[in-house]
Amino acid sequence: MNPLPRTVGFVGLGAMGLPMAANLAKAGCDVLAWNRSRPALDAARTAGCRTAGSPAEVGATAPVVLTMLPDLPQVVAVLDGLLCADPVIDTLVVMGTVSPVGVRKVAEELLPRGVTVVDAPVSGGVTGARDASLSIMAGGPADSVERIRPYLSAMGSTVRRMGDIGAGSLAKACNQLVVAGTLVSLAEAVLLGERGGLEPAALLDVLAGGLASSEVLAQKRHHLAESDFTPSGPARYLHKDLGFVLESAADERVLLPLSATVARLYAAVEAQGQGDLDNSVVLQHLRGRRANHPHHSKD
Template structure:
């Protein structure tokens, strides 16, 4: 098998597949720094609207979008969605030129990342699993953290392109390593958000001014990104920021599945997953992850 080669230029022809709350602004940043962008979305009207706002082109299939592209990006829903836009006669792999790089920003299983890495290699392509952290605000502001798995040469070429919407882009290892790192990220967040919700609920029962309390403890050891960014909105009962509960539970499912394979124990994650299930059952699946506080407040009503 011949080793793929990579294009080398400052600006590139790129494709972006999936224009949800994350993909839309990420693709926009690529266009604004000068890349030639073609977009695809399962709902075609979203792709047409993106072109109206950002320029570039839209395509009817992933294969058409990927034709002639140096780099193809995706940000879709889950493993099956990713397979749908990569494989098959209308998938991006069928349209990509030899040596092109597919960069997937979906949070998926590590297994599908390895599967598609192998499938890409067999076609003379590169594949990077590159899940992100930073939420909708990070995508809009171009400040995402990107965790990559894949071959080093592909990563080195893709890194400056990904930097259009990221403040940190790091390779963790071979295909699957990016997804495993994202799982570590979500496991760490689970306990932080639940603890913050409990702390705020406790402070409210104690009759404290929670805005002042968070300002005080945010200068000490309790400080966290969640406290700084979601604490004030949690106090106000606003849960329309960032990452939806439905998506977090999908991610937790991936973590728990991987833990069953590797033998890790995740008792806190499993408990918080059930708390998010309560939020879903109450109709809050599209609320952001800080809505764990709403669950505590509702139980006290």
């Protein structure tokens, strides 16, 4: 028996949003999806979703609406549409990676309009979205999180309420801190190794067999070993997410020296026009830097 007979709305059918919506439909949910581009809507229909002609149609049909959009400004941009046509929406679930500070403000603004916000960002990448094995970090009122838990469980293997609104996004910021820090460490290891005559692929295999092993290494091994920076996760998104890390650190008055350094590296990657390449392209950026070691000077 379907535990969620009511329609659920889904806005944002990108590389992760489309398989997430498909997994909801596969679990027996009545998914009403909307996206700006028509090809994604066609793909959603093929995957078992119904499609809407506008955000207004979604908001007027679905009490719970999930968004998988790049950032909070894109969520805010569709809010007027969701709420304009005699809406029945009462719960907005923000599943993209957004500012913990910003999502709390949106929640405060929507509460008088009868809409509860849950922030529920995800980790696991396109693979996790496709396999319904995402790790989902939720923030919001306990009863609201429990109400939408069956939807979240249809898309992820780990679903955890982290606290009140903004807590899910703070947990995701912590996740991105670890991902970015690990990526930079791996890139530096490859750079150091290849300058000393080691084959990157062999080095990464050895690292993967020991304590240095990680999911980041497993998913990024090919990119780093082959210098193939075809995007599976664009560097510009990680640059954006690191901004949320630093914003949260300032808000909580916490000093994060590693995060500050990593954020500067990804800011430089974006400034060099490499933001659309894979986030492992930080390796290429490091290769282009020239170390200055005065104690090695020949003068």
